[in-house]
Amino acid sequence: MNKTIILLMLFLFIPSCGWQLKGNNYLSPDIENVDITVQSLDPQIKIKFKSILDRYMISNDPSNEKKFRVTLSEFEENKRIASINSTGRASEYRLNMTVTYVVTNLQEKKIIDTNKISTEEVYEFSQENILASWEEEQKLKSDLIENLLSQLFRKLNFLLN
Template sequence: MKQLLIALVILTTTACGWQLRGITQLPASVQVMTLESQAGNRFTQRLKQQLTFNGVVFPSDGSANVRLMIAPISIERLTLSVNSRGQAAEYELNAELNVRLIQLEEGTDTQWIITGRRIFSNDINSVIATQSEEKIQREELENDLIRKLMNRLKKAQLK
């Protein structure tokens, strides 16, 4: 009876499309690739980790037919609002990531511009708190860019 119950639970969860968070079913055409990133080391490591977690293999001999090229991330900080004393009350971070997905043998070249936005408050009484919040928001913004890139790769139709 216990085995039947376990089998029923497994069947139910797989039938409804449930999957672990962070798993993206990438098409077979992007399962073997070369990653060329000019983004920061931390971003590149997290991206490579996410791709590996989702089944992508990076051959060391350069035999991959697919090349993923990541340009440096551009993050711009803007003052969103000011308080009555003319001091910045809120900041906005806008990020832009340029990505190219190239299939070498077929000669296809797909380009994406992935954007993200975060808003955070400026604590005028604690500069350290504001700096800490900005660092957290930058990391979350980079995580958002990775998630959006994974979704684009999921929908990539390479021939």
């Protein structure tokens, strides 16, 4: 009996503290009414954005049934040295990504004017294992793009609700 009560309390308290799995974002069911267009970006970046949108099952095909259109443009990616080691070489890099977006209705009236969202992360660079550091950087870039889209989805959820 006590185990059942403790288990029931855990099921109640863990979600109420705000804990959730990474990447488990709540998306409004109305997100299907949003047309997301990726324009004037590097082809590799476009592919990354579209693959993440597909993972969230959001169609980026233009349609007249959609209520809003989100246009992503002006993608900026910066890589800077965050810290150096005792020999004067870079030991950490800071990656920063910014994307400009605008939300319009189908009559091209701006709902949210041109706005930017950005995210950044620091990662360690190992001189001894350059390939692993490069792979970590590529994984981090994908995570940053997913973070940018998560920020955008949160803003769209606010707009849709």
